[in-house]
Amino acid sequence: MNWKQEYKEGLSGGLAIGLGYLPVSFTYGFMAVSGGLPVWVAVLISLTNLTSAGQFAGTNLIFAGAGYLELTLTVLVINLRYMLMSLSLSQRLEKGMSTVKRLLFSFGITDETFVVASVRKGDLTFPYLMGLITLPIVGWTTGTALGASITGLLTPELQSAMGIALYAMFIAIIVPPARQSHSIVVIIAAAVLANLIMRYVPVFGFISSGFRIILATVIGAALGAKLFPRYDADGNALTVPENEKGEA
Known part of the structure; x- marks a missing residue:
């Protein structure tokens, strides 16, 4: 062409x-x-x-x-x-x-x-x-x-x-894949819990909202990588699960 x-x-x-x-x-x-x-x-x-x-x-x-x-x-x-x-x-x-x-x-x-x-x-x-x-x-x-x-x-x-449109958008993004994958539910829950702890536990009061997002994201991702590693037929770790490739 x-x-x-x-x-x-x-x-x-x-x-x-x-x-x-x-x-x-x-x-x-x-x-x-x-x-x-x-x-x-x-x-x-x-x-x-x-x-x-x-x-x-x-x-x-x-x-x-x-x-x-x-x-x-x-x-x-x-x-x-x-x-x-x-x-x-x-x-x-x-x-x-x-x-x-x-x-x-x-x-x-x-x-x-x-x-x-x-x-x-x-x-x-x-x-x-x-x-x-x-x-x-x-x-x-x-x-x-x-x-x-x-x-x-x-x-x-x-x-x-x-004002609720933004929250609705994020819910629409995470709910469909979460319904199909237990690991995603755990990762989301871990990130939310980490953010809540840093927000409401006084000892973490010095952490700003921006850094709370960063830390919660890293904690959730690290926990997911540790608890839910994926492997191919040869035992090699997969970056993306085979059954989830191509999903937006």
């Missing part, structure tokens, strides 16, 4: 992702402006980040007055998975792809675009990857702009009601 055909194939693969990002990014835009950020700042954050959970967590830390260090570490921990996704996709790239091209498409790697790219047969070409990330970027940024712009048009009651 030529450049145009490859790009169109990528656009087709990213269409559903872009549409799916609209309601989530709408919620982000609404939350960001309601918390005090200007509309253009909220849109700029989405345009330059495309990190979903990282954006929500980082913006909430900004509202809480967190320092640069805990803000940086929190977003880094949340977004470390993108590094692993990039390493995985790098093994499938067409030969001779330049570093500049790799950097360009890596900006648009998300959980969803990673899954779509992973299941595509053959080498991953630059036109295909650029097409794949185009509509998700447009959808995420557009949704943010709409949510940020409409904030002033809503009544205080509706604004208050919209």
Whole structure:
């Protein structure tokens, strides 16, 4: 296929992702402006980040007055998975792809675009990857702009009601896989328990909200790796369970 055909194939693969990002990014835009950020700042954050959970967590830390260090570490921990996704996709790239091209498409790697790219047969070409990330970027940024712009048009009651959207989104993310995997339930419970202990036990009162998120995440992940190691037929540890590969 030529450049145009490859790009169109990528656009087709990213269409559903872009549409799916609209309601989530709408919620982000609404939350960001309601918390005090200007509309253009909220849109700029989405345009330059495309990190979903990282954006929500980082913006909430900004509202809480967190320092640069805990803000940086929190977003880094949340977004470390993108590094692993990039390493995985790098093994499938067409030969001779330049570093500049790799950097360009890596900006648009998300959980969803990673899954779509992973299941595509053959080498991953630059036109295909650029097409794949185009509509998700447009959808995420557009949704943010709409949510940020409409904030002033809503009544205080509706604004208050919209405040639960973020929590509903996270519940929607963790409940489906938790229903299918006991290990995920244990990991979530461990992270929640660790956060509650650090929040309410006086001896841990010096730990800020940002570092609580970091520590709870690390504790939950470490406990999961210790209690629920996965192995292949040869007894080698698996980074991702075979029956869970390809899930977003």
